[in-house]
Amino acid sequence: MDRAVGKTGRNILIVAPEPTLRRLPLYYRLLKLLRETGRTGISCTTIGKELKFDPTQVRKDIELTGTVGRPKVGYDINELICAIERFLGWDHTTEAFLVGAGSLGEALLGYPGFSECGLNIVAAFDVDPNKCQRVIHGKHVRHISKLAGLMRRMRVRFGIITVPASEAQQAADLLVEGGVLAIWNFAPAKIRVPERVIVTNEDLYCSLAVLSQKMTRKLEESSSKGESK
């Protein structure tokens, strides 16, 4: 989805494969749960069994984080948790601005556990003056006209877009004006930003497509073959 760069820009910095990056948080969550039970060690086999992944895949993913294990023993849970945090950049706090204080924005402002990942949404912005001056989950909502200025002044480099699709580009432009480095875009729309800005799109329609297609195929099959097996 977010395939690095286009024709022009060469991929300067080698980042981990996206599939790996998407699996690491799942390991991370499991490891934290296990740690609470008092466990101290874990093997790839066990992680794989728990999350339905191939153990070798888990091992290769872990290898990327720089953790070394011991044969027959496995990895130290604490060490592994720290390595994943370090690898993902979850070991330091990143401050973020959120644009669009609708219900989706509100949901993200109150999302539990972002702080564990080092994400700290410090303020929200909206065009609607009625929404401004409100405080949602302890975060102030300000008028969007203040975004770029405040962003520069506070040196915030991370932006989250939760506005309707039609306003996504405008939101992105303001974030770019404020010197944004990375954008997490929840609006179902393509945004155009300078090459240097990292964008990840959280497009619900893309996920829905996966689900609807699978469901449709399954229904087709069961109706044509009359519920085989």
Place this chain on the structure above:
Amino acid sequence: MDRAVGKTGRNILIVAPEPTLRRLPLYYRLLKLLRETGRTGISCTTIGKELKFDPTQVRKDIELTGTVGRPKVGYDINELICAIERFLGWDHTTEAFLVGAGSLGEALLGYPGFSECGLNIVAAFDVDPNKCQRVIHGKHVRHISKLAGLMRRMRVRFGIITVPASEAQQAADLLVEGGVLAIWNFAPAKIRVPERVIVTNEDLYCSLAVLSQKMTRKLEESSSKGESK
């Protein structure tokens, strides 16, 4: 992420590759926009240029939907839109129940454009009696105790989970009890369901990981090499 089946279950029905399924909605959105401008034809090259995809990739994706084009001309936009809708199962309505009427649930209940994808959330459910009897975006919120029964009676086969992680399994169990076929899980938690149920997880932490890692790498590089290029 949602890698089909585990060790035990063979993958009975051949579905399209997930990367393709995730790109199709992007083409679809672009095509609908273009159609509104009065255009009738489009080439893979143009789609690719617009969305920064390789034209061959676009062509292969389109091939899967069964659409045929003409050299030098391209595809008929209308035909292509219909083919994508048919392929994804967006040409017929799927009714869904939503579990968890918090702000995320509210956001989904008011999400614009789900109906274009054939998705119709018919009701929401929550444990909190204060939330019940409310109407959000025209949809009634009922007590969760009524879920399974109503689901069977109304023959709803699609469930959306927007409860906190700690309650996700309970929500999933109720949906399974109601005869669910596919679950769209927004809770950051693994849910266990029978093999026959299709699950797609919308795990924000997985997406965040991609973004934070890229951002971290970029910051590391610019600080060590002092803003090269």
Place this chain on the structure above:
DNA sequence: TATATATAGAGAATTAATTCTCGATATAAA
């Protein structure tokens, strides 16, 4: 009418991601 060109379509080549195989080793059991 003849020529140039953009593009679909087929299939080969390449690249990325996953899975398998095997040797080394640390622990537990005999």
Place this chain on the structure above:
DNA sequence: TTTATATCGAGAATTAATTCTCTATATATA
């Protein structure tokens, strides 16, 4: 102490996904 076994680590093999190459063809231009 010896043997058995689980598991890491390295690298080969496989599979999936993407990109490239070439041919045929439909349209536009000369």
